[in-house]
Amino acid sequence: MASLNVSLDERSYPIYIESGLLSNNSPLPKHINSKRVCIVTNTVVAPLYLEALKQQLSDFIVDEIILADGEAQKSLANFEKIMEHMLANTHGRDSTLIALGGGVIGDITGFAAACYQRGIDFIQIPTTLLSQVDSSVGGKTAVNHPLGKNMIGAFYQPKAVLIDIDSLFTLPVREFNAGMAEVIKYGILGDKEFFDWLSNNKAAIKAKDKVVLAEMIQRCCQNKADIVSQDEKESGVRALLNLGHTFGHAIEAEQGYGVWLHGEAVATGMVQAAQLAEHLNYISSAETQQIIDLIVYFDLPIKAPASMTFDDFIKHMARDKKNLGGKLRLIIPTAIGKSEMFDNITHEQLHHVI
Structure with missing residues (x-):
């Protein structure tokens, strides 16, 4: 065990x-x-x-x-x-x-x-x-x-x-795939080696190979345990675990809870965060595509609902728990395997990805 x-x-x-x-x-x-x-x-x-x-x-x-x-x-x-x-x-x-x-x-x-x-x-x-x-x-x-x-x-x-x-x-396939969004998140936000491992083992994961699943789950839990041990109440590094979640929570709240699964919304949110990072010249278009390719492999959405407007996103994002002093704070990848929190993203920059 x-x-x-x-x-x-x-x-x-x-x-x-x-x-x-x-x-x-x-x-x-x-x-x-x-x-x-x-x-x-x-x-x-x-x-x-x-x-x-x-x-x-x-x-x-x-x-x-x-x-x-x-x-x-x-x-x-x-x-x-x-x-x-x-x-x-x-x-x-x-x-x-x-x-x-x-x-x-x-x-x-x-x-x-x-x-x-x-x-x-x-x-x-x-x-x-x-x-x-x-x-x-x-x-x-x-x-x-x-x-x-x-x-x-x-x-x-x-x-x-x-x-x-x-x-x-x-577990239904849709639920399994939704879980993969949170798995992929660990690779993007702080573990490039794990991201590459996922890319190399994606077929075995999709086939639910028990040995591969056990290693995948253990690596995710270890990543999270390490972060939580450093920052139990999200005053610092733990906030990085919210990569994709500010966008994703807005989708869930606007659509009605359960219309999109949490992992589906997070998958789209991670793509939006990557596209914003690319727009700000932190990551390359090739890195964004790597992220998209892995997300798409597990049949996860990469685009927000067509019915959602910029104002729909902003009204929910303004209530995000990470915000301080009225400032929107977003987690953005600065490389595959590294992410940071930004509190200076303008509405004009957000318009580029929403």
């Missing part, structure tokens, strides 16, 4: 990566410090993995919350539903929440854990590629609001992350 550690002093925790963690004996029980457990999952994941997970928790008192599927479920209404369930079932401060699902389930469960009785333990068991390589690691938890994505949330670290590679084999 591959494992690595997110180093955050007393909040440090392990990430386990293995085939079969949901069906075989896993390290899960040793990270639960009480008898009461509540699993939060959704209507797609529950029929596939809930019973197998509960069998691993036979020594605990377990109940579950099953939400509907989709980005629209990451709402204050469902947050309240989780709170109501926990209270009605007399869960205490020593209970543990387990997030079994993709990024939506992980984010809302983590936020619920951060808030319930001022903070209880939670464990991430991500079942989508996007959540395995990105959202389950690092402790960013949130719900969406019609005026902005992830604007209501907390930094709150899990006790452990368990990644079962086998769950990717029940």
